[in-house]
Amino acid sequence: MTTSTTPESSAAAPLLDLQALVVAVRRRRRLWCSTALLGLLLGAAMAILMPPPPxxxxxxxxxxxxxxxxxxxxxxxxxxxxxxxxxxxxxxxxxxxxxxxxxxxxxxxxxxxxxxxxxxxxxxxxxxxxxxxxxxxxxxxxxxxxxxxxxxxxxxxxxxxxxxxxxxxxxxxxxxxxxxxxxxxxxxxxxxxxxxxxxxxxxxxxxxxxxxxxxxxxxxxxxxxxxxxxxxxxxxxLRHSLPRTAATNSAIGLVLGLVLGLAVAAVGTVVADRPVLRREIAANLGASVIAELPRRSGRLWRRRRIRTARERLTTSLARTVRGCADPVSLLELGCARSTSALALDVARALAADGPVAVIDGLPGPQLARRRPKPGDPTVVSGEHAASVPHQERRLGVGSVAPGTAWTDLQYLGTQTVLVVRAGHGSAAWLHTVARQLADQCIPVIGVVLIDPDPRDRSDGTLWDGLHTALRGQSERLARQSGSGRRRRERLPMWADRVPDSDQEAR
Structure with missing residues (x-):
C-alpha cells in the first residue's frame, strides 16, 4: 500500500493548546477544589488557634x-x-x-x-x-x-x-x-x-x-x-471580632488555595501532556473515536443517561463484532473495570447468535475473580485460549498499559477496539500504543472514550484515515482482494517520524 503524508499532518502542533489546557484543568477540579477547601479551613483554624494579640x-x-x-x-x-x-x-x-x-x-x-x-x-x-x-x-x-x-x-x-x-x-x-x-x-x-x-x-x-x-x-x-x-x-x-477575623482569614485562604490549586493543575497538565480532547486522542492513536461512555455518577438522572449510553454502546460494539470475520479484542488503557464490564455486556449480546468465549488477558482480577451470573459467557484465561473451539466466537480483553506483553495481543484478536480513559495516558504513550499495534499488524477499528469531557466539542474523527475507520472496512477488503482502487491515506501522528523507506516497506 502506498502511503504519503499531507501538509496538514506534518504541520507543527501549537506550543500550548489553550482549549486542551482549560479542559484538563477543569477535569482536575478535585485538586483545586481540595486546595481551596484546605486553604479555607486553614484560614479559619488560624483565626481560632492563633488569635491576634491585644x-x-x-x-x-x-x-x-x-x-x-x-x-x-x-x-x-x-x-x-x-x-x-x-x-x-x-x-x-x-x-x-x-x-x-x-x-x-x-x-x-x-x-x-x-x-x-x-x-x-x-x-x-x-x-x-x-x-x-x-x-x-x-x-x-x-x-x-x-x-x-x-x-x-x-x-x-x-x-x-x-x-x-x-x-x-x-x-x-x-x-x-x-x-x-x-x-x-x-x-x-x-x-x-x-x-x-x-x-x-x-x-x-x-x-x-x-x-x-x-x-x-x-x-x-x-x-x-x-x-x-x-x-x-x-x-x-482594638476590639477583635472572632467571626469577622475567621471570615476574613477563610476568604484569604480560599483564594490562595484556589490560585495555588489552579497553578498546580495547569503546570501538571502541561508537564504530563495527557491528551483529553477527542481530536488529540484520535490524532495520537491514529484511530477515530467511535463511541463515548460517561463515568459513573451518584445522581439518579445521570445514572439513567449513563445506562442508556452503555446499552447503545454495547449494541454498537456487538454489531461491529458480528460484522468482522476475524476475532476482535477490547484493549483498555486506564479503565480495566469498565472494559471488563463492557466486554461481558457485548458477549451477552453476542450469545444470542451462538456460544461466545471471553479471553481474559487483563493483568488484574477484574474478570478472573468475578462471580459468574446465570447466562454469563465463558471466561477463559489467556493461557487456555487455544482450548476454545474454532466454531465458538472469541472476544478478547486485554490491556495496553505500561508493561504490556505486546506479542501476546495478537492471540486476543487480530482486530481491536481501544477503550481509553480520557486524560490517563500521555501523548508519548499513545504514540507507543499505536506503533506497537501497527508492528503487530493489529488494525484499530476505533476508540471508545471513557469519561470524556462533557464540554468537549472537538471532532475525534480522522476523515482521511480510512485505513482504520469502520467506514473503510469494505474499501480495505476490496483493496486486499485487488478489486478496489488504491487511496492515498494519511498515517497516524507517530508515523510522520518513520522514514519514507520504512513506510514503503510497510
Whole structure:
C-alpha cells in the first residue's frame, strides 16, 4: 500500500493548546477544589488557634517647620523611621518602668503615616491595658523627642544669630570709638574719614537690628510647632471580632488555595501532556473515536443517561463484532473495570447468535475473580485460549498499559477496539500504543472514550484515515482482494517520524 503524508499532518502542533489546557484543568477540579477547601479551613483554624494579640492604636499630629503643600510624605516617613529607634523605645520603656530591652520592644510596635502630618502608632502587649499603656508612653516619648529636637534647632539658630549680632556690636563699638577720636580733626581728609565711619556705623546698626529681629522670630516660631505636635487620638484598645477575623482569614485562604490549586493543575497538565480532547486522542492513536461512555455518577438522572449510553454502546460494539470475520479484542488503557464490564455486556449480546468465549488477558482480577451470573459467557484465561473451539466466537480483553506483553495481543484478536480513559495516558504513550499495534499488524477499528469531557466539542474523527475507520472496512477488503482502487491515506501522528523507506516497506 502506498502511503504519503499531507501538509496538514506534518504541520507543527501549537506550543500550548489553550482549549486542551482549560479542559484538563477543569477535569482536575478535585485538586483545586481540595486546595481551596484546605486553604479555607486553614484560614479559619488560624483565626481560632492563633488569635491576634491585644493591640492599641494612637494617632499623633506632627508639625514640621519645613511643611509644604506639595510634600510627597518625606517628612512623615522620617518621623516613622525616628519612631523605630532605640532612643524612643528606651524612653517609652523607662516611662512604663519595664525591664524589656528596647530592641525587643521595637518588634512589638509599628507606625504608618496617614497624611503628611498625621501618624498612627500600633502597639501590641500581653493585655489590653498593657498595650494602651505602651502606646501612650510611646506617643508621649515621640512627642517629647520631637519637641526637644524643634527647640534644639530653634535655640541653635537663635544662638547663631545672636552671636553674629554680638560680633557686629563689637565692631560697632570700635567704629563709635574711632568717630569719637577723630571728631577734633580738620581738613578734607579728616572729613572724608569721618563720613565713612558714620556710614559704616549706620550699616552696622541696621544689620544688628536685623539679626536681633531674626533671632526673636526664630524663638517666636518654636511655640507654634511645639503646640502643633500632640496626641490627637488617645490610645485605645482594638476590639477583635472572632467571626469577622475567621471570615476574613477563610476568604484569604480560599483564594490562595484556589490560585495555588489552579497553578498546580495547569503546570501538571502541561508537564504530563495527557491528551483529553477527542481530536488529540484520535490524532495520537491514529484511530477515530467511535463511541463515548460517561463515568459513573451518584445522581439518579445521570445514572439513567449513563445506562442508556452503555446499552447503545454495547449494541454498537456487538454489531461491529458480528460484522468482522476475524476475532476482535477490547484493549483498555486506564479503565480495566469498565472494559471488563463492557466486554461481558457485548458477549451477552453476542450469545444470542451462538456460544461466545471471553479471553481474559487483563493483568488484574477484574474478570478472573468475578462471580459468574446465570447466562454469563465463558471466561477463559489467556493461557487456555487455544482450548476454545474454532466454531465458538472469541472476544478478547486485554490491556495496553505500561508493561504490556505486546506479542501476546495478537492471540486476543487480530482486530481491536481501544477503550481509553480520557486524560490517563500521555501523548508519548499513545504514540507507543499505536506503533506497537501497527508492528503487530493489529488494525484499530476505533476508540471508545471513557469519561470524556462533557464540554468537549472537538471532532475525534480522522476523515482521511480510512485505513482504520469502520467506514473503510469494505474499501480495505476490496483493496486486499485487488478489486478496489488504491487511496492515498494519511498515517497516524507517530508515523510522520518513520522514514519514507520504512513506510514503503510497510
Amino acid at each position: 493591640t492599641a492604636v494612637a494617632k499623633v499630629l506632627v508639625a514640621h517647620q519645613e511643611d509644604q503643600p506639595n510634600d510627597p510624605g518625606t517628612l512623615i516617613r522620617t518621623d516613622v523611621g525616628l519612631l523605630q529607634t532605640t532612643r524612643i523605645a528606651a524612653a517609652a520603656l523607662q516611662s512604663v518602668k519595664s525591664p524589656e530591652k528596647p530592641e525587643d520592644f521595637m518588634k512589638d510596635y509599628s507606625a504608618v503615616g496617614l497624611t503628611n502630618n498625621l501618624m498612627q502608632i500600633t502597639v501590641t502587649g500581653d493585655s489590653d491595658a498593657e498595650a494602651v499603656a505602651r502606646a501612650k508612653a510611646l506617643a508621649d516619648a515621640f512627642v517629647a523627642d520631637h519637641v526637644r529636637r524643634i527647640q534644639g534647632a530653634a535655640n541653635a539658630e537663635a544662638k547663631a544669630l545672636l552671636d553674629q549680632r554680638d560680633r557686629l556690636q563689637g565692631e560697632l563699638a570700635q567704629v563709635n570709638k574711632a568717630i569719637g577720636d577723630g571728631s577734633g580733626g580738620s581738613g578734607p581728609k579728616a572729613s572724608a574719614d569721618l563720613e565713612s565711619l558714620f556710614a559704616r556705623r549706620a550699616e552696622l546698626t541696621s544689620r544688628i537690628s536685623d539679626f536681633g529681629q531674626r533671632a526673636a522670630e526664630a524663638r517666636i516660631g518654636t511655640p507654634q510647632l511645639v503646640a502643633g505636635t500632640q496626641v490627637v487620638d488617645a490610645p485605645r484598645a
